Amino acid sequence: EAQVTQNPRYLITVTGKKLTVTCSQNMNHEYMSWYRQDPGLGLRQIYYSMNVEVTDKGDVPEGYKVSRKEKRNFPLILESPSPNQTSLYFCASSLSRPPDTQYFGPGTRLTVL
Amino acid sequence: GNSVTQMEGPVTLSEEAFLTINCTYTATGYPSLFWYVQYPGEGLQLLLKATKADDKGSNKGFEATYRKETTSFHLEKGSVQVSDSAVYFCALWPNTDKLIFGTGTRLQVFP
Numbered sequence: 001e002a003q004v005t006q007n008p009r010y011l012i013t014v015t016g017k018k019l020t021v022t023c024s025q026n027m028n029h030e031y032m033s034w035y036r037q038d039p040g041l042g043l044r045q046i047y048y049s050m051n052v053e054v055t056d057k058g059d060v061p062e063g064y065k066v067s068r069k070e071k072r073n074f075p076l077i078l079e080s081p082s083p084n085q086t087s088l089y090f091c092a093s094s095l096s097r098p099p100d101t102q103y104f105g106p107g108t109r110l111t112v113l
Numbered sequence: 114g115n116s117v118t119q120m121e122g123p124v125t126l127s128e129e130a131f132l133t134i135n136c137t138y139t140a141t142g143y144p145s146l147f148w149y150v151q152y153p154g155e156g157l158q159l160l161l162k163a164t165k166a167d168d169k170g171s172n173k174g175f176e177a178t179y180r181k182e183t184t185s186f187h188l189e190k191g192s193v194q195v196s197d198s199a200v201y202f203c204a205l206w207p208n209t210d211k212l213i214f215g216t217g218t219r220l221q222v223f224p
Contacts, residue, residue, distance in 0.1 A: 004156070033211070042119075042202065042216035043157075050210065058211060090156055099145045099164070099206040104156030 002027045004105035006091050012111045013081055021076045021108050023091030029103070031094045032074040033058065034066065036087040037107075043090070049074055050097060081112040115140045115207040119215035122200075126193055126222050134188040134218045136177075136203035146170075146179055146186040147204040147212070157202060160188075193222045 004025045013019055025032065033048035035058075045058030049068040063085055065077040074093075078085060089108045094100035120135040138146065145164045149157040161170030166181035175190045188201060203215040 035214075037217075040216060043214040045211050048211055056210070092156075097210050098212045099147075099162070101159045101162075102149075102157070102212065104158065106154075106156050 002103075004091055004093055004103050006089075006105040006108050008108060009106065010109050012113065014113050015082055016080050019078050019081060019110075021078075021089060021091075021110070023074045023076065023105060024072050025074075025091075025093040025103070026072065027093065027095070027103065028071065029093035029095050030071070031097050031100065032068065033092050033102075034064070034074070034076050035090045035092065036060065037090060038087050046076070046089075081110075083112050086110060086112050115144070115205060115209075115213050117203050117205045117213055117215035119201075119203050119218050122217075122219040124218060124220045126220070128195055128222055128224050129192045130222075132188070132190040132193045132197075132220065134201055134203075134220070136186045136188065136215060138184050138186065138203075138205050140184075140205055140207040142208055143181075144208065145206040146177070147206070148175070148177055148186070148188050149202040149204055149214075151200040151202065151217070153199070160201070193220070195222045195224055198222045 034046040035043040047066040049055045091105040092102040147162045148160040150160045161172040163170040163179035169178045200217045205213045
């Protein structure tokens with residue numbers, strides 16, 4: 001089944017404890033991105049990647065890192081999480097850059113205490 | 114700059130009622146426009162799209178027409194069902210490397 005998977009789906013952590021949210025797609029997509037969803041703010045892009053080893057900042061990259069060593073994987077790294085990073089995170093992929101249809105993962109709900 | 118403005122929700126309707134969710138945009142040139150839907154507990158999925166002025170996107174009984182003169186892309190459905198309850202996002206592609214999403218509008222349909 002063609003899909004985007006994210007792990008974990010739910011995570012509660014404490015301030016300053018490094019964490020990684022994994023994202024993987026099995027559709028051979030070139031473009032991948034991370035969004036955060038917050039009430040009243042909608043979806044805001046954190047980082048995106050046009051292809052392997054090519055990443056770029058989105059609208060809210062502060063406090064996040066990404067890497068794209070393989071085409072299928074695009075992990076999101078929070079080196080030192082803070083409470084303002086409590087949010088719902090989505091990974092998405094598409095065959096090529098937008099306006100190609102974006103395929104979203106199921107989301108990761110992160111709480112930073 | 115490029116932006117999308119959606120009506121605030123929640124929109125609460127009875128089954129079989131007519132639905133309109135307003136979306137307006139600001140962009141230079143000729144952007145493409147999209148509606149994505151997020152069902153409870155799931156990621157977003159594409160509902161419909163339009164790539165040029167006067168295009169009408171349609172899917173699952175939903176429709177939206179790209180109106181350049183009013184910079185709008187309102188979502189409509191003639192008769193909603195309980196299963197349509199979800200959050201709807203209007204999105205804009207302004208010929209860059211990314212999509213710009215609106216804030217989302219929650220739709221609640223009651224039997």
